[in-house]
Amino acid sequence: MTTPLEFRAAPPAGDGRILIVGAGLAGLFLALRLAPHPCTIISPAPLGEAASSAWAQGGLAAALHPEDSPEQHAADTIAAGAGLVDPVIARLIAEQGPSRVRDLIELGVPFDRTPDGQLALSLEAAHSQPRVARVAGDLAGKAIMGALTAAVRAASHIQLIEHAKAVGLLQDDNGRIAGAILRDKHDRHSTFTANETVLCTGGSGGLFRVTTNPPQSRGDALAMAYDAGAVIADPEFVQFHPTAMDVGLDPSPLATEALRGEGAILTHADGTAFMANYHDKAELAPRDEVARAIHSEIAAGRPVYLDTRPSIGAHIQDHFPTVFSACMAAGIDPRDSLIPVAPAMHYHMGGILSDTWGKSSLNGLSVCGECASTGAHGANRLASNSLLEAVVFAARIADRLKQETLKSPGESVGYVPTELPDPALQTLRSSMAEHCGVVRNAKGLETLLSTIDRLEDQYGSARALTAARLIASAALQRTESRGGHFRADFKDTSETAQRTFVIPGEPLPQTSLEAIS
Incomplete structure (x- = not known):
């Protein structure tokens, strides 16, 4: 087993130095909002090329329809979260959402409009009103990232370091x-000290064999923060998108939920619809319900397909160009053929515990976006609330x-464990998909944890193993089914809804937030 590399650094030069780790929606919007305060963004690739934000096909949910309200949006968010959404946070993001959409419009995001010039809002599963602002049907993520990338490159207060990845945190x-320890594309390490570090690094989908996320999204922020002593919240809650295209690609192309919002139907090969057998809302049931239904059908030997032909037909080429292109690249013409689909790891609801202003439990560390756990998503994220949460919390951070006097840390030290070689990583991904997927049980989770133990004995505490252990251990500890976490051996939902808080150095508890304050 290899020894982690140690790095030491002097205090940061100058006051108020802010380091933003990650260049997705959360990181870029945060940097722009900080103007005129100087900041530095660390991006592992050229802007827009490694962020899952650019892949978002849905859009940004906000109460902008005349018949909608923040109260309704918050209520839908709470209902979808299966008892674990913080109602204060749900109301906060719902109330601030419309203003953040207007901010994005000012930055040049070309949201779809109706003929009379109003925002065209779409209905998605578990929303009570049409409230999802889109761009060209399914190009919202790409369009938003394009506008923010242009604005960041033009901003004089932002320093950009591309082709660098944060691989460890510095701590006094x-x-x-x-600050952070960085590794460039030539595997050279350096340190970047800062008065405040903000992790905006995305999720953990790359830990699973079947995912819609960029493969480099492997829970690095989760592991780095945990190793530094940060509290982790709700790591077991992983959302599986019901309709990833099952065409043998890694990552799996996404067939956006908006297709079902427009009337697409889940069927068997012979065209038989089945969702009404599982839920009274059929195709518009919450994501976890649809994912489990599809999982059950596939496990029973009945492959599942998405039929867009009756409801969308030839318009799919114009209304959903991303889906259309992915289908055609896979040799499927959705205008006259069914689209094969299966659940895939899509979004990590858990993450590094955050307060209402984006602060983690560690001084000098803020968190934003998918790597954070704000309490907005609970056990089952409401569709298109992720982009909303990212911009709301980026603005708040x-x-x-800008109002705080940022304290200067002292001399600091940080550690970088080795990374898993690819064969070991693929072993982990396969075990995570098999034993910590849509349906879980104690035997499978114990097998997964044994695999993690074995890999750790061979390769040390690699970040991917730490993140995977956090997810698997919490899933084993939660002996109930709730939201995206479904235990075949504990199918009932407990009467008392409790969040999970993982405190470094202590046994994994399910406790109240007050107990860790």
Whole structure:
């Protein structure tokens, strides 16, 4: 087993140095909102090329329809979250959502419009009103990232370091986070010290064999923060998108939920629809319900397909160009053929515990986007709330940091474990998909944890193994089914809804937030 690399660094030069790790929607919007305060963005690739935000086909949910309201949006968010959504956070993101959409419009995002010039809002599963703002049907993520990338490159207050990845956090003797250890494309390491570090690194989908995420999204922020002593919340709650295209690609192309919002039907090969057998809302049931239904059908030997022909037909080429292109690249013409689909790991609801202003439990460390756990998503994220949460919290973090006097950390040290070689990583991904997927049980989770133990004995505490252990251990500990976490051996939902808080150095508890304050 290899020894982690150790790095030491002097205190940051100058006051108020802000480091943003990650260049997705959360990181870029945060950097722009910080103006005129200087900041630095670390991006592992050229802007827009490695962020899952650019892949978002849905859109951004906000109460902008005349018949909608933040109260209704918050209520839908709470209902979808299966008892674990923080109602204060649900109301906060719902109330601030419309303003953030207007911010994006000012930055040049070309949201779809109706003939009379109003925003064209779509209905998605578990929403009570049409409230999803889109771009060209399914190009919202790409369009938003394109507009933000142009604005960031033009902003004089933003320093951009591309082709660099944060592989460890620096921490002083008082436990304050003091920046990050970076690795460039030539595998050279360096340190970047900062008065405040903000992790905006995305999710954990790359830990699973079947995912819609970029493969490099492997829970690095989760593992780095945990190793530094941060509290992790709800890591067991993983959302599986019901309709990834089952065409043998890694990552799996996504057949956006908006297709079902427009009337597409889930069927067997012979055209028989089945969702009404599982839920009274059929195709518009919450994501976890649809994912389990599809999983059950496939497990029973009945492959599942999405039929867009009766409802969308030839318009799919114009209304959903991303889906159309992915289908055609896979040799499927959705205008006259069924689209094969299967569930895939899509979004990590858990993450690094955050307060209402984006602060983690560690001084000097803020978190935003999918790597954070704000309490907005609970056990089952409401569709298109992820982009909303990212921009709302990015704005709040920026507003807080501009008002604070950022303290300077002392001399700091950080550690970088080795990475898993690819064969070991693929072993982990296969075991995560098999034993920690749509349906879980104790035997499978124990097998997965044994695999993680074995890989750790061979390769040390690689970040991917730490993140996977957090997810699997919490899934084993939660002996109930709730939202995206379904236990075949504990199918009932407990009467008391409790979040999971993982405190480094202590046994995994299910407890109240007050107990860790």
